[in-house]
Amino acid sequence: MGSRNIEVERVPDPxxxxxxxxxxxxxxxxxxxxxxxxxxxxxxxxKRGDVMGHEFMGEVVEVGKSVQNLRVGDRVVVPFPxxxxxxxxxDREMYSLCENSNxxxxxxxxxxxxxxxxxxxxxxxxxxxxxGQAEYARVPFADVNPLKVPEELDDEQVLFLSDIFPTGxxxxxxxxxxxxxxxxxxxxxxxxxxxxxxxYMLGAERVIAIDRFPYRLRMARERGGAETINYEECDIFEAxxxxxxxxxPDHCIDAVGLEGHAPGIHxxxxxxxxxxMLETDRPVxxxxxILACRSGGTVSVAGVYGGxxxxxxxxxxxxxxxxxxSGQTHVQRYMRPLxxxxxxxxIDPSFVITHRVNLSDAPGAYKMFAQKQDDCMKVxxxx
Amino acid sequence: MPYNQSELSSTERxxxxxxxxxxxxxxxxxAAPSHMxxxxxxxxxxxxxxxxxxxxxxxxxxxxxxxxxxxQARWLWSRVGGDxxxxxxxxxxxxxDRGETxxxxxxxxxxxxxxxxxxxxxxxMxxMxxMxxRQPSSRRADPGVRVEQVVTxxxxxxxxxxxxxxxxxxxxxxxxxxxxxxxxxxxxxxxAKAPAGMSVxxxxxxxxxxxxxxxxxxxxxxSQVEHSGSVRFSPAPGARGTEVRVQxxxxxxxxxxxxxxxxxFGEEPEQQIREDLxxxxxxxxxxxxxxxxxxxxxxxxQPAKRAEQIRDYAGVSE
Numbered sequence: 001m002g003s004r005n006i007e008v009e010r011v012p013d014p015x016x017x018x019x020x021x022x023x024x025x026x027x028x029x030x031x032x033x034x035x036x037x038x039x040x041x042x043x044x045x046x047k048r049g050d051v052m053g054h055e056f057m058g059e060v061v062e063v064g065k066s067v068q069n070l071r072v073g074d075r076v077v078v079p080f081p082x083x084x085x086x087x088x089x090x091d092r093e094m095y096s097l098c099e100n101s102n103x104x105x106x107x108x109x110x111x112x113x114x115x116x117x118x119x120x121x122x123x124x125x126x127x128x129x130x131x132g133q134a135e136y137a138r139v140p141f142a143d144v145n146p147l148k149v150p151e152e153l154d155d156e157q158v159l160f161l162s163d164i165f166p167t168g169x170x171x172x173x174x175x176x177x178x179x180x181x182x183x184x185x186x187x188x189x190x191x192x193x194x195x196x197x198x199x200y201m202l203g204a205e206r207v208i209a210i211d212r213f214p215y216r217l218r219m220a221r222e223r224g225g226a227e228t229i230n231y232e233e234c235d236i237f238e239a240x241x242x243x244x245x246x247x248x249p250d251h252c253i254d255a256v257g258l259e260g261h262a263p264g265i266h267x268x269x270x271x272x273x274x275x276x277m278l279e280t281d282r283p284v285x286x287x288x289x290i291l292a293c294r295s296g297g298t299v300s301v302a303g304v305y306g307g308x309x310x311x312x313x314x315x316x317x318x319x320x321x322x323x324x325x326s327g328q329t330h331v332q333r334y335m336r337p338l339x340x341x342x343x344x345x346x347i348d349p350s351f352v353i354t355h356r357v358n359l360s361d362a363p364g365a366y367k368m369f370a371q372k373q374d375d376c377m378k379v380x381x382x383x
Numbered sequence: 384m385p386y387n388q389s390e391l392s393s394t395e396r397x398x399x400x401x402x403x404x405x406x407x408x409x410x411x412x413x414a415a416p417s418h419m420x421x422x423x424x425x426x427x428x429x430x431x432x433x434x435x436x437x438x439x440x441x442x443x444x445x446x447x448x449x450x451x452x453x454x455q456a457r458w459l460w461s462r463v464g465g466d467x468x469x470x471x472x473x474x475x476x477x478x479x480d481r482g483e484t485x486x487x488x489x490x491x492x493x494x495x496x497x498x499x500x501x502x503x504x505x506x507x508m509x510x511m512x513x514m515x516x517r518q519p520s521s522r523r524a525d526p527g528v529r530v531e532q533v534v535t536x537x538x539x540x541x542x543x544x545x546x547x548x549x550x551x552x553x554x555x556x557x558x559x560x561x562x563x564x565x566x567x568x569x570x571x572x573x574x575a576k577a578p579a580g581m582s583v584x585x586x587x588x589x590x591x592x593x594x595x596x597x598x599x600x601x602x603x604x605x606s607q608v609e610h611s612g613s614v615r616f617s618p619a620p621g622a623r624g625t626e627v628r629v630q631x632x633x634x635x636x637x638x639x640x641x642x643x644x645x646x647x648f649g650e651e652p653e654q655q656i657r658e659d660l661x662x663x664x665x666x667x668x669x670x671x672x673x674x675x676x677x678x679x680x681x682x683x684x685q686p687a688k689r690a691e692q693i694r695d696y697a698g699v700s701e
Binding site for chain 2: 011012013014015016017018019020045047048049050051066082084085086087088091099100101103104105106107118121124127128129130131136138140141
């Protein structure tokens with residue numbers, strides 16, 4: 001294992017460790033774009049043999065002594081951030097900042113000052129929890145985290161409540177969209193697609209989507225109703241300026257994160273710096289979003305950053321009164337309202353799925369998704 | 384001259400550096416004697432290579448000894464003796480073996496420089512050891528462990544006070560405390576974990592107790608371990624729960640060099656107490672201490688064969 005090495009292995013079945021745990025037999029699990037940051041070695045404190053995966057759902061097969069809200073047989077979607085439901089952050093619905101769910105908090109404190117919540121299958125410094133790309137998973141604080149889902153909705157319609165739908169939604173919500181607003185979405189991966197949909201749900205007038213892969217831009221146009229820019233064909237800043245009457249988009253969403261690409265000198269600069277370990281993340285999309293945003297607008301960061309970035313245009317933020325909003329998604333806050341939107345027929349999140357494979361094909365699926373082969377947008381795996 | 388703590392630690396630092404240098408040089412001599420011979424300008428004959436290998440083994444041994452006991456002058460003196468051997472051998476290579484005199488000279492100069500450092504460290508360490516022996520009352524180096532940590536817990540002041548006031552709860556969140564037996568309203572018998580499955584025991588009494596505010600305790604005179612601690616509860620502003628400030632001190636008995644205490648807390652006592660308080664918070668807020676499949680970097684984040692493997696490591700009972 002190690003960087004870019006995923007293997008399928010037989011491991012022991014999970015057992016109840018805490019009284020609040022539940023064991024879930026997984027029926028569907030997905031590969032997230034943020035799994036690729038682990039896959040490509042950008043997130044520290046991974047260990048050979050770690051079980052990955054934080055987007056999963058299934059059937060409850062065992063519950064701990066203190067679990068009251070769940071029963072064996074319940075069908076649930078599991079949110080990727082683990083929340084205790086009792087600390088003051090959970091009280092404020094800031095679930096991804098839960099103060100009790102990361103048993104390895106000291107590791108995160110060394111890098112980030114304080115620790116966020118634990119996350120399934122997402123490095124040891126975020127808890128060292130075995131993930132959900134498996135047949136079974138142990139789910140801590142089972143009274144608080146899993147969402148029971150109705151039988152009439154199939155797995156593919158509700159699976160993405162675990163992460164990417166709420167993530168795109170929270171990114172759009174953070175923009176505080178007003179009537180008439182134009183939102184630019186950088187990155188048309190699955191989170192970008194949900195950010196586009198959510199921006200319209202929240203009342204945006206126009207959404208402009210930016211990527212370099214024609215199939216992703218096509219989905220943004222055809223399924224999301226966005227206008228699109230291929231940044232390999234034109235200058236992003238000029239194109240956005242032109243499309244918004246010289247004002248710039250009112251708000252920008254970074255749905256790219258730390259492995260951004262850019263043509264020309266800027267892209268090469270960050271690539272070099274990360275290779276030479278002078279910088280840990282490549283914030284090209286974030287820089288572009290900041291520069292392109294209308295004065296007084298919001299830059300909402302949904303993409304994952306792990307460490308340190310360089311050449312951050314703080315001058316633009318200060319002098320043009322920009323607001324930066326970010327955070328790991330407080331999934332538990334959004335699951336129920338977004339489930340209702342699915343039930344009402346406002347959205348069917350399964351539109352992003354391009355590949356359905358068996359869990360045993362995970363290594364090939366990771367490679368395909370990482371290299372954007374076969375127009376891969378979203379892979380769902382079944383054990 | 385008074386006993387000087389900072390001088391001792393700077394000399395120890397120098398000794399440690401010399402120890403690592405010894406190991407690195409020794410490893411190089413053992414692994415690549417012919418390279419080493421060419422580097423210092425001696426012909427790489429079998430005899431020279433064997434000598435360098437032997438010198439390498441000596442360097443490694445000296446290095447390990449210094450790192451194991453950096454406060455002992457005798458290991459540093461052993462390095463000085465070794466340096467003398469090195470110099471004698473270099474001199475012989477220069478005159479008899481007709482090596483490259485330029486390189487040999489440079490090597491000899493380098494060895495002489497290190498010899499000077501070795502002698503200085505050895506002398507300083509010896510002087511300090513002598514001084515410690517003359518001052519039996521001032522314990523060597525180990526003032527024990529004193530830690531202060533604070534955490535905010537989302538529970539009422541009274542709940543937290545009541546839980547803490549029952550000392551029998553300590554083993555649930557203090558990893559180094561194995562068992563506490565209440566002797567009466569203010570006295571308790573502590574059993575703490577010591578290395579190799581052993582334990583240390585002492586009796587403590589509550590010396591101050593203000594309901595809902597403050598508890599202070601300390602070990603009774605003559606205990607195996609001198610311990611004191613206090614906890615202070617105060618409301619956090621704006622309904623943020625209760626701030627819990629803990630102060631603890633452990634002083635090892637004289638003459639034992641605090642090895643027991645060091646083993647109780649490892650290298651980072653501050654961090655350990657911090658983790659204990661984190662557990663206290665978890666326990667008070669959620670009723671449990673959540674367990675990770677991959678605690679620290681100790682094991683991969685995958686299910687364990689037996690749940691006890693994880694529980695034992697975390698020191699949490701079912």
